[in-house]
Amino acid sequence: MTKKELDEMISNLELYIENWKQFYNFINLVRERRASADKKPFSIEEENQFLDVKSLIIQQLESILAYFPAESPPINREEVYNVVTPVSSLRSMMEISDGSLRGIETQWHKIFIELQSLIGQAKIERQKMESKSIFGFLFRR
Amino acid sequence: MDFLKSLKAGLKKIPSGSLTVSSSGKIVSSTIPSWVPASFLSEVANCVISTFQNARENNFVLNEVVIKYSNTKIVAKEMRGGYFISLMSP
Numbered sequence: 001m002t003k004k005e006l007d008e009m010i011s012n013l014e015l016y017i018e019n020w021k022q023f024y025n026f027i028n029l030v031r032e033r034r035a036s037a038d039k040k041p042f043s044i045e046e047e048n049q050f051l052d053v054k055s056l057i058i059q060q061l062e063s064i065l066a067y068f069p070a071e072s073p074p075i076n077r078e079e080v081y082n083v084v085t086p087v088s089s090l091r092s093m094m095e096i097s098d099g100s101l102r103g104i105e106t107q108w109h110k111i112f113i114e115l116q117s118l119i120g121q122a123k124i125e126r127q128k129m130e131s132k133s134i135f136g137f138l139f140r141r
Numbered sequence: 142m143d144f145l146k147s148l149k150a151g152l153k154k155i156p157s158g159s160l161t162v163s164s165s166g167k168i169v170s171s172t173i174p175s176w177v178p179a180s181f182l183s184e185v186a187n188c189v190i191s192t193f194q195n196a197r198e199n200n201f202v203l204n205e206v207v208i209k210y211s212n213t214k215i216v217a218k219e220m221r222g223g224y225f226i227s228l229m230s231p
Contacts, residue, residue: 011222015161015169018220045229052159052227055172060161063170 001067003129006122009067013119016060020115022053023084024108027101030093042090054084074118075111083107155213159227162186173228189217189224 001009029046033039042050061080065073083104087093093101158173166186173182189206196203208215214229 011163012169014222015163015220018222019161019225022220022225048157048229049159049227052172056159056161056170059172060170 006126010122017115050090157230163223
């Protein structure tokens with residue numbers, strides 16, 4: 001991988017993590033509504049945004065996995081699907097049991113940590129590339 | 142002839158969807174249908190980026206930008222490394 005490709009991958013990973021965090025914001029929103037007395041229903045706008053965030057997560061996952069060999073993906077697709085697929089809408093997330101919601105949160109967190117590890121490894125690789133560059137060689141001399 | 146073509150082109154409703162844009166303006170992912178010109182989406186992205194950049198230069202902390210048109214609403218949020226932009230039709 002060239003340095004330019006590595007920079008692009010790190011940038012894409014950072015954006016992916018932000019979208020992944022947006023998913024968790026929706027989980028928190030659902031928890032708030034469940035705890036509130038009036039249990040206000042979600043608007044069509046909120047539901048559409050949630051659907052869009054899930055769509056972007058799945059789409060972007062493929063563009064990130066494209067940087068790695070198909071036989072050894074750093075993130076398991078099935079694990080990501082297991083977080084995103086069970087919650088078809090915000091309304092359905094309001095109706096699932098607390099245990100199931102906690103399970104989704106745990107799985108979300110596991111993938112979040114894996115993503116952070118992946119981006120950490122990519123940044124180390126970039127540092128190694130930078131130190132091997134012509135300038136690094138000249139300064140060391 | 143170009144004038145006639147533009148008459149026949151007609152107006153199309155902007156579809157709903159979202160896009161993730163890098164801080165340099167590159168569209169990373171999008172749920173907007175592909176018939177919407179990339180140049181249009183880039184223009185929206187560049188407007189959003191310059192709005193947030195201008196706010197930063199003037200020491201304003203902007204979390205979200207909402208632009209309401211008669212048939213479309215654009216909601217943009219700044220994220221680390223880029224922006225999340227939603228186009229919503231009523």
